[in-house]
Amino acid sequence: MPTSVELRQQRAGVVESMRAITETAEAANRGLEAEERQAYDRHEGDFTSLTERINRQEAEEARSAQMAEPIQRGANRPDDGNRGGQEARSAERRSAFFQALRRGLPRMAPEQRALVENTAGEILVPEDLETEIYRALPGLTVVRAMASQRSLTSNRVRRRSLSEVSVGWGKLETGTALTDSMPSTPTEEFTYVEDLYGLAKVGEDELDDSDTNIEAFVRDSFGRAVGEAEDTAFTIGTGHASQQPIGFMTAGGGVATVAAAAAAAISVDDMKKLIYAVPAQYRRNGRFALSSTTELAISLLKDLNGQYVWQQSVQAGRPNTFLGYALENQEDIAAVAASARSVAFGDFNSGYRVYDRAGMTVKVLDQLYAEDGMVGWKIRMRVGGDVVRPDALRILAHPAS
Structure with a gap:
């Protein structure tokens, strides 16, 4: 049979x-x-x-x-x-x-x-297949590979505004007072998990393939589509009001800026000021996030001896470095220009968090594209992102011209 x-x-x-x-x-x-x-x-x-x-x-x-x-x-x-x-x-x-x-x-x-x-x-989507898709995402994206990740079962996460914990030496029994790191009642804030939709059209002939071939298509196609969309949102997303995650390059992320010296140029001094604006404990794991255009601009910078400061990686799979820190290309970040935010630096694992809500789903649209011999798959996944520790990051901002 x-x-x-x-x-x-x-x-x-x-x-x-x-x-x-x-x-x-x-x-x-x-x-x-x-x-x-x-x-x-x-x-x-x-x-x-x-x-x-x-x-x-x-x-x-x-x-x-x-x-x-x-x-x-x-x-x-x-x-x-x-x-x-x-x-x-x-x-x-x-x-x-x-x-x-x-x-x-x-x-x-x-x-x-x-x-x-x-x-x-x-x-x-079966849990094991969904896990494989999520596992493939860091290799297809920039921000997810740098940021911390957390799985959720709700549509939002409660967080409170507070400063870092303050400590002091002494003994309580001798009258040493504890320093209150949160002198006033913190405000209640939420990070929301947003809906991310995608559409794939699959030919009827492809549907005749084996489960193994379709699985490979689902894993690759879903992963690439989701990866590109979420990477943009994690970088320049405008927040829950726009049904997007909060991007670390936006004002809503709350990351402090460092003023560049020129409106349409970047210098070694700008990059050094950006590095040292980040507290020492976050510089240890720091890295730059910038566009390829900006990386090209800083690759042409030289020191007083005429030597290039930029260092090209000679090891496969390793990013180039500048002043000893890795350069990660994210093409949604603006290039060097007047009033632009061109470079971010810091410990992204400590500063930014991605929230994944389990339960990726698909709806089959078998009639809508039938005349074209296609079947539509409408994909929905739920993901959020937010700056959880603004002090771990800094952004280089250029003045107006």
């Missing part, structure tokens, strides 16, 4: 034959001839028949997987029985997820649908 994947491959061949018939007629600027019409109608019947067989076979495969789970769990050794059951359930959820991407939730068997559907009628 052919598997559902083999049946899908057969159906893809039928679709290709139907497309060849219509393309031949269109190329000749005519309608279908009698023989072509008969062949087209025959293929159309084959397509309908194969679709029904695929639906039955997929439902049967899902039932077989459910019935096999207790057997698989019992076949495991006593010390790893729980792990075996978890792996079987994870594999089952993955299979249901890819079937949902191909067919949409309404066409799935109820027992399969229950594995991946949330209360909003969306398809939940």
Whole structure:
């Protein structure tokens, strides 16, 4: 008996034959001839028949997987029985997820649908696949790789405005008073988790691929789309009022600025002032964030002996350095110009935090793009970002011209 994947491959061949018939007629600027019409109608019947067989076979495969789970769990050794059951359930959820991407939730068997559907009628991305997507993001982005990260189950995080803790030497019993680091009642503030949407259009032929191929596409496509969008928001996002994270380069981040000497130029002195404006404990893990255009400008700076101050990395995967600190390129940061904020420096791991809310979802749009032979996947993930310790960062700001 052919598997559902083999049946899908057969159906893809039928679709290709139907497309060849219509393309031949269109190329000749005519309608279908009698023989072509008969062949087209025959293929159309084959397509309908194969679709029904695929639906039955997929439902049967899902039932077989459910019935096999207790057997698989019992076949495991006593010390790893729980792990075996978890792996079987994870594999089952993955299979249901890819079937949902191909067919949409309404066409799935109820027992399969229950594995991946949330209360909003969306398809939940399996946790292990979602983890793989998040794991790939730091390699595709700049800010996430530098910042700290935290997982949430709520849509916002409460934080309070306060100064750093003050300490002092002495003993309480001898009358030494503790210094109050927060003399007034702090204001209550929140960091919100925002919705990030994406849309992918997938050809019907690609949906006939195996689960392994579709998984690779999901992991790569989702990761790249999400990475580019969130990196921009973490850098120049304008906050909850605009349904975006707060970018560290924006005024809403609360990071103090250091004045550059010139409106449309940058100097070694500017960069040194920026470094030493950051407290010593944060300089230890400091790095620059700037655009490639600005890096080019500082790469041309020389010291009094005519030697370049900029240091090119000779090790693969390592960033270039300036004054001993790494240079990270983020292209959403403005280039050197009047009134621009061109460079950020500091300990980004201490200063900026990314908030990930678990539960990436997909909605299948199987009718909207049907005439184009495409299926739409509307992706939604929830992510936030905010400056949690402004003192760990500084921004170089240029004066107006």
